[in-house]
Amino acid sequence: MHLKYGRFCSAAIHGIEGILIEIEVALLPGLPSFEIVGLGDSAIRESRNRIKAAIKNSGFAFPPSRVTASLAPAWMRKEGSAFDLPLALSILLASGQVQLHPSFNGQLPGAFGELGLDGTIRPIPGVFNRTAAINQATLHHLLVPADNLEEARTSASANLMIAGTLTLTDSARILSQGMPEDSGEPLTRPARPGLAAKAPDIRMIQGQAKAVRALTLAAAGWHPVLMLGSPGSGKTLLASTLPGILPPLSPDEARMVTKIHSAANRMVGQPGLVSERPFLAPHAGVTRHALTGGGNPPAPGLFSLSHLGVLFLDELTQLDSSVIDMLRQPLEEREIHLSRLRYNLVLPADFLLVAAANPCRCGEYFEPGQRCHCTPDSVARHLGKISGPLLDRLDLAVEVRRPAPDDLIKTVQPQSNAPETLSSSQLQQQIAAAWQIQVDRCRELGKAPVFNGRFEDPDLARLLAIPPAVLNLAGQAAERYHLSVRSYQKLLRVTRTIADLEASSEVSPGHLAEALGYRINLFPEGQL
Numbered sequence: 001m002h003l004k005y006g007r008f009c010s011a012a013i014h015g016i017e018g019i020l021i022e023i024e025v026a027l028l029p030g031l032p033s034f035e036i037v038g039l040g041d042s043a044i045r046e047s048r049n050r051i052k053a054a055i056k057n058s059g060f061a062f063p064p065s066r067v068t069a070s071l072a073p074a075w076m077r078k079e080g081s082a083f084d085l086p087l088a089l090s091i092l093l094a095s096g097q098v099q100l101h102p103s104f105n106g107q108l109p110g111a112f113g114e115l116g117l118d119g120t121i122r123p124i125p126g127v128f129n130r131t132a133a134i135n136q137a138t139l140h141h142l143l144v145p146a147d148n149l150e151e152a153r154t155s156a157s158a159n160l161m162i163a164g165t166l167t168l169t170d171s172a173r174i175l176s177q178g179m180p181e182d183s184g185e186p187l188t189r190p191a192r193p194g195l196a197a198k199a200p201d202i203r204m205i206q207g208q209a210k211a212v213r214a215l216t217l218a219a220a221g222w223h224p225v226l227m228l229g230s231p232g233s234g235k236t237l238l239a240s241t242l243p244g245i246l247p248p249l250s251p252d253e254a255r256m257v258t259k260i261h262s263a264a265n266r267m268v269g270q271p272g273l274v275s276e277r278p279f280l281a282p283h284a285g286v287t288r289h290a291l292t293g294g295g296n297p298p299a300p301g302l303f304s305l306s307h308l309g310v311l312f313l314d315e316l317t318q319l320d321s322s323v324i325d326m327l328r329q330p331l332e333e334r335e336i337h338l339s340r341l342r343y344n345l346v347l348p349a350d351f352l353l354v355a356a357a358n359p360c361r362c363g364e365y366f367e368p369g370q371r372c373h374c375t376p377d378s379v380a381r382h383l384g385k386i387s388g389p390l391l392d393r394l395d396l397a398v399e400v401r402r403p404a405p406d407d408l409i410k411t412v413q414p415q416s417n418a419p420e421t422l423s424s425s426q427l428q429q430q431i432a433a434a435w436q437i438q439v440d441r442c443r444e445l446g447k448a449p450v451f452n453g454r455f456e457d458p459d460l461a462r463l464l465a466i467p468p469a470v471l472n473l474a475g476q477a478a479e480r481y482h483l484s485v486r487s488y489q490k491l492l493r494v495t496r497t498i499a500d501l502e503a504s505s506e507v508s509p510g511h512l513a514e515a516l517g518y519r520i521n522l523f524p525e526g527q528l
């Protein structure tokens with residue numbers, strides 16, 4: 001009796017990397033059974049049920065023999081439902097119910113997709129990255145869930161033919177009749193709404209000149225920023241304008257962001273690469289796991305999903321202190337290390353942190369009209385919930401007040417804009433120029449390009465070309481406000497960014513004076 005045998009390629013996702021998987025199915029004589037080797041325990045049982053049901057409900061027969069499937073490489077723990085489709089197709093090939101069309105030239109096709117019990121094919125996470133792995137293995141044919149077709153196309157090279165499929169029957173037909181021409185059109189349902197709605201234009205924000213300026217500086221020097229203001233003062237709206245004033249992603253950056261978002265299943269139905277910088281705004285109850293990522297198989301969390309974009313943490317004083325502590329690693333190292341029993345992973349996590357909090361328990365501390373009766377002690381206790389190490393990392397702090405009625409009227413009638421109000425795209429150009437100045441400075445210093453907000457060096461003042469007269473004044477300010485060494489360094493970095501944003505090679509006392517305004521002067525000793 002000859003061995004009945006079927007093979008297929010697929011790809012798993014590990015962190016944000018796609019890894020090629022080879023699937024083999026053998027039908028052996030013996031009592032009917034279905035064994036899968038190389039798939040995680042919990043995944044096996046569910047997968048077996050789905051595959052059996054999908055095969056039967058698509059009008060095929062599940063072979064009445066010992067069905068043994070294996071997924072290689074064996075070292076890798078494979079979880080999830082993406083192997084349903086290639087497993088089912090391998091079984092159909094092994095049992096002779098489907099024959100590979102000659103146009104496949106005997107080459108192994110690739111596939112991934114989850115099967116519904118009725119044989120429909122459902123989208124899976126990480127298709128951008130899985131397709132990259134299939135590409136790398138120089139396969140020529142790939143079947144993907146119809147909902148993931150756009151995502152797969154974005155990642156595929158010209159040599160890879162891709163077909164989106166809706167059902168197991170559909171996929172079996174493609175194997176026996178050959179790959180259809182790719183029309184380039186979406187196969188079925190229209191794309192879901194975008195990852196993030198387009199950022200609102202910063203020009204629509206009225207009466208918040210100082211906060212807008214602080215966010216502009218944050219973007220210009222990649223400085224973590226803290227907004228303190230009452231509920232309803234517009235902190236969330238302010239933060240959400242940032243992706244619109246940050247310079248666009250480079251093609252390499254767009255690929256990386258797409259890779260991360262694909263691995264987290266956020267690219268389903270999205271055509272093309274992610275084009276706008278991410279903006280993530282988790283709620284105050286967010287867990288450590290949701291922020292760092294992890295799990296089995298490991299997937300990126302919010303820190304990585306905000307990579308090269310903005311992470312907005314509102315209600316900072318309400319966040320669990322263990323959550324706040326988690327911020328340290330990405331802020332210092334621009335990546336997140338996941339060490340688990342089964343894996344060690346490093347994921348990118350270079351985000352612009354925008355934090356917000358009420359300035360006191362009632363939130364009205366900065367509002368006019370003396371509504372706030374919080375004592376200095378209670379204000380100190382309230383802000384004391386933000387841990388020192390995080391405060392050290394927040395380069396800029398700005399108070400945000402509710403817009404005055406006058407400003408609201410201006411919002412209704414935008415034509416009465418003050419002439420100096422810049423649009424997001426105008427600011428974006430200025431910021432891009434400031435970024436280039438920072439890149440050029442680092443190159444002249446023989447350093448890898450790093451933003452002012454990330455500039456760490458004992459010789460910071462000299463390297464950032466802060467002249468002695470300004471340093472002298474900065475020293476006096478440090479003494480007057482009892483600034484820590486870190487706060488003093490933050491002051492110099494922000495001063496440099498203010499000059500860079502003006503395209504001024506000279507740093508002036510005026511730049512320093514403005515930088516001093518982004519400390520929060522809640523306490524005489526000046527915590528920030």
Ligand SMILES: [Zn+2]
Pocket residue numbers: 360361362363364365372373374
């Ligand atoms: Zn208060």
